[in-house]
Amino acid sequence: MDSLQVLQAVALVIALAVTAAGVALFVATLARMVAVLRLGQPDPTRTDALGTRLVTTVREVVGHTRMLRRRWVGAAHWFVMVGFVALVGTLATAYGQLTDPGFVLPVIGHFPPYEWVVEAIAWLTGLGILTLVVIRQLQGPRAAGQPRRSRFYRSTTWQAYYVEATILAIVVCVLALRALEYAYESAEGAGTATLLHYPLTAWLGEALVGISTGALAAAITVVAAVKIVVSMAWFVVIGLTPTMGVAWHRFTAPFNVFLKRHASGRTSLGAVQPIRVGGEVVDLEAAEDLPDDAALGVGSASDLTWKGLLDVTTCTECGRCQDQCPAWQTEKPLSPKLLITSMRARAYDDAARALDGHDSGSDALGRPLVGEVAGGGDYAGVPAGWERDPHADVLGSLVAAGAGSDGAAMSEDVLWSCTTCGACVEQCPVDIEHVDHVVDMRRHQVLLADAFPTELGNLFGNLEKRQNPWGVGAKQRMDWAKGLSFPVPVVGGGGPDDVDALSEVDYLFWVGCAGAFEDRAKKTTRAVAELLHTAGVRFAVLGPAEACTGDPARRAGNEFLFQMLAAQNVETLQEAGAEPGGTKVVVTCPHCFNTLGNEYPQLGTQLDVVHHTQLLNRLVRDGRLTPVSAPDADRRDVTYHDPCYLGRHNGVYAPPRELIEASGTRLTEMPRSGTTSFCCGAGGARMWMEEKLGTRVNINRTTEAVATGAGAIAVGCPFCRVMLSDGLTSLQGEQRAPESTEVLDVAQLLLEAVRRGQPAGQSQESAEPAGQA
Incomplete structure (x- = not known):
């Protein structure tokens, strides 16, 4: 046996050994991951419209629709993804080359189109992974002026570097083998080593031409063995690390996308999912029959659905969610990324106890996710409120409890810092549903643990007793209309200008609690009413019969209070003659807009809901409202x-x-706008909670708005108006904003422009113009 044969024998033994280990560990861990998912609670909502789901998955995965929101990252990642699949044939070829340096795959091995694709994808994959490495370095915590500003802060760095190094090593091996094959075939005189077969590596192969056949054969054997060992070692590593989402997402992400909430591919936002026990929706009536130990919401890993477990399994720790999170960006302990990774680590830790029989009984997966945590200081860069991973030397991530502890995965401050703005869900490239997880954990805290911020007690009391967050009497719901020069009909009001049923009007004007009780929001309500009246739109309101839609209660976790308020409104709507799917409703509050339009259908009530900006825009287009621009000298930026x-x-x-x-104003966009807009800080019932940690979200956003130099900040939400107005007042008090800057609703800007076109004396003096906001 000559030296080449010895080398080939050794290489074959090593390759087969590492392959056996890699495949065995991968299959075993994959089976265990499936077993973990099977521990989750049922979720019967994820398998409808299979054909549509398949189309959505292909569109999102192959089209990289989410990834391409960051153009260079998306393009680079796309080539890496394609390379992971397209270069599989080169791995099969490498096994043959261990014993035959001239081995090629049957049929396609020397088929030019296949060879062209392999070489092109290899080069582009290498370029892609190098781009991602550079981006990680430029945007990493060390490169950032403030480490928390990096989306990779607290990501498990070694895992990312290992994956990147593996891909780069495989690409180098593929290209090296192609160059060696070119030189080997030339030395053998086979006549196939031409540009036709090696279009992008022939120039490398030419540098090797002239080396002896034996040396080239040995080099091919060594490089092929290295390629196999690197590839199979990757399977060994991920087999030993089931929480390595940066690697496992290659297998789990397509399933997570396929099983997302909406088969059509719509982002998993809008409606909050109803509360379920054992996969069945629980309403107020059903709640009375639940057993005492029924889990309401999510208090431990055992309460997560199998889809929730798939969610946390799939997280790649890319940090896009963290990069967009208003809580994290204002120095609060909540990071959506760390929320998911801590849930993942706790879930897999608890699942191991259950599957391996270390625990028994109901506590096998019962350690709390939220509550008091050990310590509370800042551990090696870990924000206060998170515990240090007992396996940090191996995993480098955050999990539920310290070594030997049954403490909680995260502090209550982490959970209650969320504004449910949805930026995390919008940005997540693998469709993780962070907001649903937050709301489910809040449900457990409110309904079972009785652990929630004290301010929410006042909110819940006001909602239960007075049906509005301010605790104001229902009789004052029509105070906003006092002084208007036209009547505002009330459905079932009994007055001469009132109407008996909704069928008598074009729209039900849902005023909302803020629009009825908050002084700044009242100006928006009056402006919208005047514009509708001017346009000849017949509308009516519910007046004292209207109650809060329940949005703050639901997002604060008080699901049954939400259902109580919603049931009251549904009954009121039915008495007012609302027709399923036919009654048109216009609202000024996006929270009412979302709840009425997206969540009341869960209760069997379908309404045709529009936001006031949508309806007013339609009226302008139809010529029923005619805004007139201000003279150039008076025109301002907004x-x-x-x-x-x-x-x-x-x-x-x-x-x-x-x-x-x-309206004749110049629109100046903030850097963070549209899908990347920054929250005002009021959502998720944060409007009624004190902001004690970090800096204020509304100050952050208002500072950005003022920096545009615009003379006015336009909004389309009463809560945004309150938060930004307060922020502006604070900045003006510190002389960081011009005194002339004001916060206005879009309706007020339109009303000002419409009044310019009206004959003198016709405008409604009772409705404040924009300049008096």
């Missing part, structure tokens, strides 16, 4: 703040902007 529940949750971006431009 910047627009996208409300989260209008934009991200419901995709309404264009109508407000079109109205601003129709």
Whole structure:
């Protein structure tokens, strides 16, 4: 046996050994991951419209629709993804080359189109992974002025570097083998080593021509063995690390996309999912029959659905969610990324206990996800409120409890810092549903643990007793209409200008609690009413019969209070003659817009709901409202703040902007706008909670708005108006904003422009013009 044969024998033994280990560990871990998912609670909503889901998956995965929101990252990642699949044939070829340096795959091995694709993809994959490495370095915590500003802060760095090094090593091996094959075939005189077969590596192969056949054969054997060992070692590593989402997402992400909430591919925002026990929806009536130990919401890993477990399994720790999170960007302990990775580590740790029989009984997966945590300081860069991973030397991530502890995965401050703005869900390239997880954990804290911020006690009390967050009497719901020069009909009000049923009007004007009780929001309500009246739109309101839609209660976790308020409103709507799917409703509050339009259907009530900017924009287009621009000397710049529940949750971006431009003002966009807009800080019931940690979200956003130099900040939400107005007042008090800058609703800008076109004395003096906001 000559030296080449010895080398080939050794290489073959090593390759087969590492292959056996890699495949065995991968299959075993994959089976265990499936077993972990099977521990999850049922979720019967994920397998409808299979054909549509398949189309959505192909579109999102192959089209990289989410990834390409960051153009260079998306393009680089696409080539890496394609290379992972397209270069599989080169791995099969490498096994043959261990014993035969001239081995090629049957049929396609020397088929030019296949060879062209392999070489092109190899080069592009290498370029792609190098691009991602550079981006990680440029955007990493060390490169950032403030480490928390990096989306990779607290990501498990070694895992990412290992994956990147593996891909780069495989690409180098593929290209090296192609060059060696070119030289080997030339030395053998086979006559096939031409540009036709080696279009992008022939220039490398030419440098090797002249080396002896034996040396080339040995080099091919060594490089092929290295390629196999690197590839199979990767399977060994991920087999030993089931929480390595940066690697496992290659297998789990397509399934997570396929099983996302909406088969059509719509982002998993808008409606909050109803509360379930054992896969069945629980309403107020059913709740009375639940056993005492029924899990309401998510209190431990055992309460997660199998889809929730798939969610946390799939996280790649890319940090796009963290990069967009208003809580994290204002120095609060919540990071959506760390929320998911801590849930993942706790879930897999608890699942191991259950599957391996280390625990028994109901506590096998019962350690709390939220509660008091050990310590509370800042551990090696870990924010206060998170515990240090007992396996940090191996995993480098955050998990539930310290070594030997049964403490919680995260502090309550982490959970209650969320504004449910949806930026995390919007940005996540693998469709993780962060907001649903947050709301489910809040449900457990409120309904079972009785652990929630004290301010929410007042909110819940006001909602239960007075049906509005302010605790104001229902009789005052019509105070906003006092002084208007036209009547505002009330459905079933009994007055001469009132109506008996909704069938008598074009729209039900859902005023909302803020629009009825908050002084700044009342100006929006009056402006919208005047514009509808001017346009000849017949509308009516529910008046004292209207109650809060329940949005703050639901997002604060008080599901049954939400259902109580919703049931009251549904009954009121039925008594008012609302027709299923036929009654048109216009609202000024995006939270009411979202709840009435997306969540009341869960209770069997279908309404045709539009936001006031949508309806007003339609009226302008139809010529029923005619705005007139101000003279050039009086024209001012306006910047627009996208409300989260209008934009991200419901995709309404264009109508407000079109109205601003129709009003004759110049629109100046903030750097963070549209799908990347920054939250005002009021969502998720944060409007009624003190902001004690970090810096204020509304100050952050208002500072950005003022920096545009615009004379006015336009909004389309009463809560955004309150938050930005307060932020502006604070900045003006510190002389960081011009005194002339004001916060206005888009409707007020339109009303000002419409009044310019009206004959003198016709405008409604009782409704404040924009300048008096």
